[in-house]
Amino acid sequence: MEVVVGIDIGGTKTKIGLVDSTGHCHVETFFRTKEYPILDHFLDQIKETVTGLLQRLPQAPVVLGCGIGAPNASSKTGTIENAANLAWKGHVPLLEKLQQKMPMPMRLMNDASAAALGELLFGSGQGMTDFIAITLGTGLGAGIVANGQLIDGHTGLAGELGHMDLTVGDGRLTGLGVRGGLEAYVSATGLKRTIMYMLSKYIEDSRFRSIAFNDLHGEDITKAAEEGDVIALRAFDYTAKHLGFALANFTAFTQPEAFILMGGLTNSGKFIMEPLEKYFNEHLLPIYRGQVKLLISEMPGKTAAICGAAALIWEQNK
Amino acid sequence: MEVVVGIDIGGTKTKIGLVDSTGHCHVETFFRTKEYPILDHFLDQIKETVTGLLQRLPQAPVVLGCGIGAPNASSKTGTIENAANLAWKGHVPLLEKLQQKMPMPMRLMNDASAAALGELLFGSGQGMTDFIAITLGTGLGAGIVANGQLIDGHTGLAGELGHMDLTVGDGRLTGLGVRGGLEAYVSATGLKRTIMYMLSKYIEDSRFRSIAFNDLHGEDITKAAEEGDVIALRAFDYTAKHLGFALANFTAFTQPEAFILMGGLTNSGKFIMEPLEKYFNEHLLPIYRGQVKLLISEMPGKTAAICGAAALIWEQNK
Numbered sequence: 001m002e003v004v005v006g007i008d009i010g011g012t013k014t015k016i017g018l019v020d021s022t023g024h025c026h027v028e029t030f031f032r033t034k035e036y037p038i039l040d041h042f043l044d045q046i047k048e049t050v051t052g053l054l055q056r057l058p059q060a061p062v063v064l065g066c067g068i069g070a071p072n073a074s075s076k077t078g079t080i081e082n083a084a085n086l087a088w089k090g091h092v093p094l095l096e097k098l099q100q101k102m103p104m105p106m107r108l109m110n111d112a113s114a115a116a117l118g119e120l121l122f123g124s125g126q127g128m129t130d131f132i133a134i135t136l137g138t139g140l141g142a143g144i145v146a147n148g149q150l151i152d153g154h155t156g157l158a159g160e161l162g163h164m165d166l167t168v169g170d171g172r173l174t175g176l177g178v179r180g181g182l183e184a185y186v187s188a189t190g191l192k193r194t195i196m197y198m199l200s201k202y203i204e205d206s207r208f209r210s211i212a213f214n215d216l217h218g219e220d221i222t223k224a225a226e227e228g229d230v231i232a233l234r235a236f237d238y239t240a241k242h243l244g245f246a247l248a249n250f251t252a253f254t255q256p257e258a259f260i261l262m263g264g265l266t267n268s269g270k271f272i273m274e275p276l277e278k279y280f281n282e283h284l285l286p287i288y289r290g291q292v293k294l295l296i297s298e299m300p301g302k303t304a305a306i307c308g309a310a311a312l313i314w315e316q317n318k
Numbered sequence: 319m320e321v322v323v324g325i326d327i328g329g330t331k332t333k334i335g336l337v338d339s340t341g342h343c344h345v346e347t348f349f350r351t352k353e354y355p356i357l358d359h360f361l362d363q364i365k366e367t368v369t370g371l372l373q374r375l376p377q378a379p380v381v382l383g384c385g386i387g388a389p390n391a392s393s394k395t396g397t398i399e400n401a402a403n404l405a406w407k408g409h410v411p412l413l414e415k416l417q418q419k420m421p422m423p424m425r426l427m428n429d430a431s432a433a434a435l436g437e438l439l440f441g442s443g444q445g446m447t448d449f450i451a452i453t454l455g456t457g458l459g460a461g462i463v464a465n466g467q468l469i470d471g472h473t474g475l476a477g478e479l480g481h482m483d484l485t486v487g488d489g490r491l492t493g494l495g496v497r498g499g500l501e502a503y504v505s506a507t508g509l510k511r512t513i514m515y516m517l518s519k520y521i522e523d524s525r526f527r528s529i530a531f532n533d534l535h536g537e538d539i540t541k542a543a544e545e546g547d548v549i550a551l552r553a554f555d556y557t558a559k560h561l562g563f564a565l566a567n568f569t570a571f572t573q574p575e576a577f578i579l580m581g582g583l584t585n586s587g588k589f590i591m592e593p594l595e596k597y598f599n600e601h602l603l604p605i606y607r608g609q610v611k612l613l614i615s616e617m618p619g620k621t622a623a624i625c626g627a628a629a630l631i632w633e634q635n636k
Contacts, residue, residue: 072605081605130472144572146469146476153573154448155609158464160570163603165563245483252478253571254462255471285481287390287399291473 003061004317005050005104006310008111009033009070011085011138014042016049017303018057019310021318023122025303027056037087039097047101065105067312069114069305070094071141076156078108085138107312111135111305113159115297116143117150117315118308119260123299131258132250133297134161136265139174140183140190146254162187166246185242188264192216194235206231222268236271243272244279251288262297262304321379322635323368323422324628326429327351327388329403329456332360334367335621336375337628339636341440343621345374355405357415365419383423385630387432387623388412389459394474396426403456425630429453429623431477433615434461435468435633436626437578441617449576450568451615452479454583457492458501458508464572480505484564503560506582510534512553524549540586554589561590562597569606580615580622 003018003026010033017028029049036042054060072083078095080086095108109117116133119125125133129148135141140162144151151158162183163174171180172193184190195208195216206229208216224232247259265272277294284292299307321336321344328351335346347367354360372378390401396413398404413426427435434451437443443451447466453459458480462469469476480501481492489498490511502508513526513534524547526534542550565577583590595612602610617625 130470130476146464146471147467149465149467151464151469151572152448153464154575155573157605158448158571158573160573160603160605164567164570165601249482250571252482253476253568254469255473255476255478257472283483285478287475287478 001057001059001061002064002317003057004064004310004313005053005066006306006308007046007066007068008114008305008309009068009086010111010305011071014046015303015306016046016053017306017310018053018061019307019314021314023118023299023307023311023314025306025310027053028303028306029053034087039088039092039094042088043098043101046098050102063104064317065107065313066098066102067114067309067314068094068098068106068108069111069309069312070108071111073108073110074156075107075109075113075152080108081157105313105316109309109312110141110143110157110159111308112141113143113150113152114308114312115141115262115305116145116260116308117311118299118304119297120145120150121311121314121318122307123297124258124260124295128257130254131256131260132254133260133262134247136187136261136263138188140187144254146256151254161246161250164246166242182242182246186239186246186265188218191218191221191235191239191265194238195221195231198231198234198238202231202234204230208232218264218268222271225268225271233271236268237275239265240272240275241279244276245283247280247294248283248285251284251292255288256292258293258295260295260297262299262301266296319375319377319379320382320635321375322382322628322631323371323384324624324626325364325384325386326432326623326627327386327404328429328623329389332364333621333624334364334371335624335628336371336379337625337632339632341436341617341625341629341632343624343628345371346621346624347371352405357406357410357412360406361416361419364416368420381422382635383425383631384416384420385432385627385632386412386416386424386426387429387627387630388426389429389457391426391428392474393425393427393431393470398426399475423631423634427627427630428459428461428475428477429626430459431461431468431470432626432630433459433580433623434463434578434626435629436617436622437615438463438468439629439632439636440625441615442576442578442613446575448572449574449578450572451578451580452565454505454579454581456506458505462572464574469572479564479568482564484560500560500564504557504564504583506536509536509539509553509557509583512556513539513549516549516552516556520549520552522548526550536582536585540589543586543589551589554586555593557583558590558593559597562594563601565598565612566601566603569602569610573606574610576611576613578613578615580617584614
């Protein structure tokens with residue numbers, strides 16, 4: 001069997017798995033990224049983890065290469081640049097250093113772009129030439145496929161749509177210091193901030209009047225919405241309004257056939273998707289109406305990021 | 319000699335020329351679009367004009383094909399769709415009908431996308447893989463080149479950046495009914511509207527207090543700025559602010575190496591470009607700073623649109 005090593009480096013967990021040509025992840029595991037603040041130790045831990053995974057397969061596979069998704073990663077330079085959630089600062093030459101330890105074909109890419117490539121090869125993007133994958137986690141990331149290809153950008157940093165400014169300089173600050181940046185509204189963190197905003201704006205009682213910001217979790221907000229909590233319902237509506245407005249604007253750029261949404265926020269299901277459909281279609285230019293689908297990713301959540309990373313190598317071996 | 323027929327269909331003029339492989343336009347002419355409200359007559363006039371141009375060359379050339387740029391044109395369907403400034407309404411199957419009259423290889427594309435292709439083959443975009451051409455005329459159009467290719471979009475309608483909404487639904491109306499659409503601020507018409515806005519907002523004297531909206535021309539606004547007219551200077555600053563903000567946002571999408579600006583507004587030179595550089599760099603994400611050039615097209619203004627249209631065919635013959 002031929003496999004590709006897929007690695008998803010996140011602020012909390014680094015997930016690693018072995019993925020076959022159909023996008024099936026045979027074995028996978030993770031370790032905590034923060035336990036390895038020294039890059040060299042982190043890379044050793046990756047190598048050791050990969051060796052362990054290979055031994056878990058019944059037969060030794062042919063390893064075609066290793067694909068890596070990471071925040072703020074540039075596909076063109078093979079570096080991670082000033083990632084807010086990672087311990088290694090400045091320009092981190094991750095690709096070069098890991099290749100020294102594990103010599104094999106290797107590619108690094110922004111995690112959201114890797115997710116888009118995963119959808120193109122193995123997910124809902126199969127057969128599409130134009131779509132945009134939107135990851136809704138701690139932040140908001142985007143991977144853009146146009147003319148059937150992933151768009152890299154001049155130095156490999158395309159698709160930073162979480163930092164598009166929606167409010168002409170008068171909105172919430174993102175982690176990159178952008179005022180009004182989309183991810184300050186539309187992400188797990190953005191939803192929590194919106195709960196606070198709704199508590200400030202309205203007077204209705206709500207379970208969230210007795211929960212501190214740091215104790216808030218996305219699942220609780222979904223649960224509250226299910227129980228009819230007005231603050232939770234208004235927070236989802238406000239989030240969907242900002243996302244719908246943004247996606248309508250994005251459509252005028254590359255005219256995608258679909259947006260494929262993934263990540264924690266999509267677990268809120270109809271509470272986010274129903275108002276999203278409404279606001280999106282309200283803002284969409286008439287020339288595009290009825291032509292753009294809003295989809296939730298069907299890739300298994302646990303291994304989707306690993307398969308996306310592995311797609312970087314499978315793309316070159318198909 | 320081998321030539322391509324380049325046709326630029328505009329609301330006012332239809333320009334036609336014969337373009338060689340270097341982008342040089344050997345002969346060109348125009349007629350008034352509005353004089354041919356019946357499509358069939360318009361197409362006959364095109365055919366007659368092309369025949370006349372071919373006779374003006376000293377030797378009969380080899381005609382490789384015909385490229386056409388037009389507003390609201392789809393490269394994928396070969397149609398013009400509900401163009402606000404053209405007499406023919408609904409879905410106009412321009413490509414098919416013209417090909418019946420002039421059988422030869424033929425391509426139709428949105429005029430701004432054709433302009434981008436012209437820059438890629440013959441202009442400042444040569445050697446670049448990622449740039450965005452912005453046409454600043456009656457409206458604002460955009461042609462996006464990424465990964466070295468023009469981005470078409472799902473049905474060939476990508477790049478409608480003039481209709482991106484900057485103001486969360488609370489701004490000026492565009493011709494397509496978009497509130498806050500970029501071209502309502504940044505275009506020849508937008509600049510005139512901004513002169514009105516500045517006359518409403520400030521009390522300084524200005525030559526524009528004695529000129530009616532319909533008598534305003536872009537050149538007069540540039541001339542007034544040269545003479546230090548405060549209303550004109552404020553109008554340019556306001557226009558540049560909206561454009562700078564928008565281009566900074568666009569950068570996060572496909573991360574272009576450059577924006578190539580063209581059209582009437584660029585004739586205002588430093589009055590638009592100096593504040594534009596300032597606002598653009600203020601809004602640009604730190605990860606992109608110092609990496610994105612703002613250029614004015616160097617293609618000859620009179621024939622640039624013709625050469626852009628001809629590039630549609632030259633692209634396939636290189």
